[in-house]
Amino acid sequence: MLGEAVLAAVVAEEAPVLWYANRGSGFVLLGLLTITTVAGVLAGAVPGSREWPRAATQAMHRNVGLLSAAFLAIHVVTTVVDEFVDVRWWQAIVPFTSGYERVWLGLGVVGLDLIGAVIITSMLRHRLGHRLWRGIHVVSYLAWALGTVHGLAMGTDAGTRWGVAFAAVCAMAVAVAVGARLVSARAAPPSAGVPTANPVTSHLGMP
Amino acid sequence: MSGLTVAAGQGADVWVHEGPRLLADLDHGPGLAVHRRRSVGRRPWPTSDPELAELLESIDLRGRGGAAFPLARKVRTAAKSRGRPVVVVNAAEGEPASSKDSTLMLLKPHLVLDGAQLVAQAIGADTIHVVVPGERPAVHQGVRTAIGDRADADLVPMSLHQAECRFVAGESSAVLELLSGRPNLPVTTSRPSAVSGLGGRPTVLSNAETYAQAALLARDGVDAYCNLGTPAEPGTRLLTIDGDGDRPTVLEVAHGTRLAPLLAAADADADNGLLLGGYHGTWLPPEAVANLTVSASAMVDAGAAIGRRDAAPAVGRLPDPTDRRGGGVPRRRVREPLRSLQVRAPRARSCGPRPRDRRGPEQRADHPAHGCRGAAGRVPPPRRHDPLDPLTAPRLPSRGRGALERIVHGRCARGPGRCRVSPVPPASGPARQQLSVDWQACDGHGLCAEILPELVHLDEWHFPVVQRAVPKDLERLARAAVVACPKLALKITKP
Numbered sequence: 001m002l003g004e005a006v007l008a009a010v011v012a013e014e015a016p017v018l019w020y021a022n023r024g025s026g027f028v029l030l031g032l033l034t035i036t037t038v039a040g041v042l043a044g045a046v047p048g049s050r051e052w053p054r055a056a057t058q059a060m061h062r063n064v065g066l067l068s069a070a071f072l073a074i075h076v077v078t079t080v081v082d083e084f085v086d087v088r089w090w091q092a093i094v095p096f097t098s099g100y101e102r103v104w105l106g107l108g109v110v111g112l113d114l115i116g117a118v119i120i121t122s123m124l125r126h127r128l129g130h131r132l133w134r135g136i137h138v139v140s141y142l143a144w145a146l147g148t149v150h151g152l153a154m155g156t157d158a159g160t161r162w163g164v165a166f167a168a169v170c171a172m173a174v175a176v177a178v179g180a181r182l183v184s185a186r187a188a189p190p191s192a193g194v195p196t197a198n199p200v201t202s203h204l205g206m207p
Numbered sequence: 208m209s210g211l212t213v214a215a216g217q218g219a220d221v222w223v224h225e226g227p228r229l230l231a232d233l234d235h236g237p238g239l240a241v242h243r244r245r246s247v248g249r250r251p252w253p254t255s256d257p258e259l260a261e262l263l264e265s266i267d268l269r270g271r272g273g274a275a276f277p278l279a280r281k282v283r284t285a286a287k288s289r290g291r292p293v294v295v296v297n298a299a300e301g302e303p304a305s306s307k308d309s310t311l312m313l314l315k316p317h318l319v320l321d322g323a324q325l326v327a328q329a330i331g332a333d334t335i336h337v338v339v340p341g342e343r344p345a346v347h348q349g350v351r352t353a354i355g356d357r358a359d360a361d362l363v364p365m366s367l368h369q370a371e372c373r374f375v376a377g378e379s380s381a382v383l384e385l386l387s388g389r390p391n392l393p394v395t396t397s398r399p400s401a402v403s404g405l406g407g408r409p410t411v412l413s414n415a416e417t418y419a420q421a422a423l424l425a426r427d428g429v430d431a432y433c434n435l436g437t438p439a440e441p442g443t444r445l446l447t448i449d450g451d452g453d454r455p456t457v458l459e460v461a462h463g464t465r466l467a468p469l470l471a472a473a474d475a476d477a478d479n480g481l482l483l484g485g486y487h488g489t490w491l492p493p494e495a496v497a498n499l500t501v502s503a504s505a506m507v508d509a510g511a512a513i514g515r516r517d518a519a520p521a522v523g524r525l526p527d528p529t530d531r532r533g534g535g536v537p538r539r540r541v542r543e544p545l546r547s548l549q550v551r552a553p554r555a556r557s558c559g560p561r562p563r564d565r566r567g568p569e570q571r572a573d574h575p576a577h578g579c580r581g582a583a584g585r586v587p588p589p590r591r592h593d594p595l596d597p598l599t600a601p602r603l604p605s606r607g608r609g610a611l612e613r614i615v616h617g618r619c620a621r622g623p624g625r626c627r628v629s630p631v632p633p634a635s636g637p638a639r640q641q642l643s644v645d646w647q648a649c650d651g652h653g654l655c656a657e658i659l660p661e662l663v664h665l666d667e668w669h670f671p672v673v674q675r676a677v678p679k680d681l682e683r684l685a686r687a688a689v690v691a692c693p694k695l696a697l698k699i700t701k702p
Contacts, residue, residue: 044693053657055691130648130694 018082023156025075027166030151032068034170036061037144038177045181069119076112101154108150114143144174221306222452223314224472226459227435228443229419233314237349239356242317249426252325256286259329265429266441268421272297272379272414273484275503278326278421281411284401286330288409294327294363295386295405296320298350298415299340299370301377304485307445308415309346310457312339315419316353320365322418325425326411327363335365336405338382342372379412416445436462440502450475466499638676641700642685648696655697659688676702 039061048054080089087105091098095113096106121128121136148167157163225233235241253259263279270276285292296319298308312319323335337354339346347369354365370376371391378393383405385391404410420442424432433441440462448470449455456473470477477496483489483506491499495509642662651669661681662674677685677699689697 048653048657053654054652055654055657058654058691058693126695 016082016084018078019084022075022078022082025071025078026151026155027157027163029068029071029075030148030167030170032064032071033144033147034173036065036068037140038173039064040140041174041177041181045177045184065119069115072112072115104150104154107146107153111143111146111150114139114146118143141178220454221310221447222454222456222473223310224456224458226443226445227461228423228459229311229315229318229416229445230457230459237314237316237353239317239353242315242321246321246426250428252425253329256282256330259326260286262424262429263421266424266432268417268424268442269503270413271416271420271444272377278411278413278417281401281413282326282330284399285409285411288402290403290408292327292330292332292409292411293405294323294330294332294335295382295410295412296323296335296337296415296418297377297379297382297412298346299338299377299382301340301370301374301381302485303374304449304455304482305447306455307447307457309340309343311415311419311445312346313349316350317357318419318422319415320353320357320361320418321426322420322422323365324361324363325422326418330411332363332411335363336368336386337365338368338370338377338385340372341369341376382412383410437502439504444501446501448473448475460501462500462502464501466501467497469501470496638678638702640677640682640685641675641702642673642677642688643675643698643700644671644673645694645696645698648694650694650696652693654691654693655688658691659684663688671697673697 039057043054043057043061046054046057048056076092079085079087080092085100087098087100091105092109093113095109096102098105098109117136118140121133125133148171152158152164152167155163158167223230223233225231232241232245253262260279260282263282264277268278270278270281298312298319300306300308320335320337323337326332327335337350339350341347347367351367354367358364368386370382370385373391375381375393376385376391379400380396381391381393383400384394386405400410400412402409404412423442436442443459443461445457445459446469447455447457450470450473452474458469458473460469467477470481477491477493480493481491481496483491491509499505499509649670651665651671653665653669653671655671655673656663656665659681662677662685663671666672685699689699
């Protein structure tokens, strides 16, 4: 019923469904990427406990990251398909070629490309050297920052109070996580986790 | 003690020893006339819920299904909750190691049904649902006859249901699902069934033996009931003991009785340890069994998780944990049907022959996962990677899985003096995979030990000490550990 209604609306272009999907997925994406980043940062920082072992943080990082990739795909595809703004498909891949919001959209595209690189190298991790993989993986910080700026600068809802508040909370979360990791790296080598039996990881859909 | 064989169902015969109360006077059969003659001159039943709760509290009668929950609290809660209460008698044990409820339903159905009527009348219930195990058609038949015989005298109508042939079919939420017309599988519930159970109505659901004990208490009075047992735990308890014989023994013993002579009588010894509480139970070392008595407190003292939901199912110091792979499989088990953990994940289909010696390849053949000998007598072929089979189980996505896995893989809180011993010996056969560590890469993150504590533990510098050969049932976990390694230092190789 609802699906049919939505489909009909899309076909008839009565409601800018794609446009709303685009805006909404952008916001969700900010949250998901923030969670992914925070989990990734903390995976190497916090010692495991029995209730929440480090493998659980790692699994969360991976799985939420995968979910972010799905939302990123939705976000990009809706941008291209929707005709409310004219963004062609290559403009969604090659940075700074768009006629619409050249700079701010370009930042988002750079973020997209970086995340693509991170995903591909992570999938090929077992074939790459650890250093190369890690070198590319740290650009996720940049990708997250670019994505956030992209959203704040050109997001339709970025001007709203709740939009700004959400972005601020996300930025704060990442900042705190990075701070915690820097502190713990100074205090102790990363390997000083407490070994524990672990009933939790298995809940998080390990591959 | 006189012996008696009860054909509880195909391939499920049990030896029954006559006992002091529930299993007394077996010679006269399960008929209603005999039962009524025994009950002549009984006291009037308590007629209100506070009265009944008080009576139950006076001896602290607890559920005999495993969780040992006070029945009085269920009664009070159900009586004061919104809606017309329902009473459910759960005789579907599900646990393949337990036969005591089926035995009771066959031999003394009216005692159980009396107890259910007693509770139902006191709390004003309008229906009693009786659930019997699917794998024991004889029980279904017997209870159907019993309910039919007494229908005209009963104030609260009773309806009979048959659970599916499945390990967890007797779990309380699974029973309520069955009664609601949904698949007979456990679910996670947010509210206790006494508040909101069947169809959202307050539901008193308890084990069959619990109702029989309540009926005895009401019939004989507190003083007579307390003649047997200990001051803290008066009365008796049914046990299923699975020894060396070809069938398990069901007996009724007073609380405080020493366990060792009972084991001997049931042709079981605990030289290699004892599994207490069935499939979800606890291994006890022989020295702990020697002086163990049948009582909840003594079993807790011995390290067995009796009636505690949160208890870790492992105990310390079995003679040698590695023995289970070789010849020393501890295989005597007492099936005190106290399921220490309320597992909410579907598990082994488990009717049919009970597991006995589970060593070597033949272990697969007699594994309880290998199907239910139902009325048709056919044994369904085992499914590969049956998600319900504890030996090959891929991880199940539910809260209960942790508990289940902790048992299957011996995942438990480990501390000094504790060892990782699983009540289910791991799948045997030559290992197809080996674990190896790239020491150049390993940074001691320790994630492998979190995911695979069975094969990896960390030394004092937090570097992994790895057991190379990967048993078949741990291959999935081994892969997960390899993937999780932040440094890609853990590898699986072929031997």
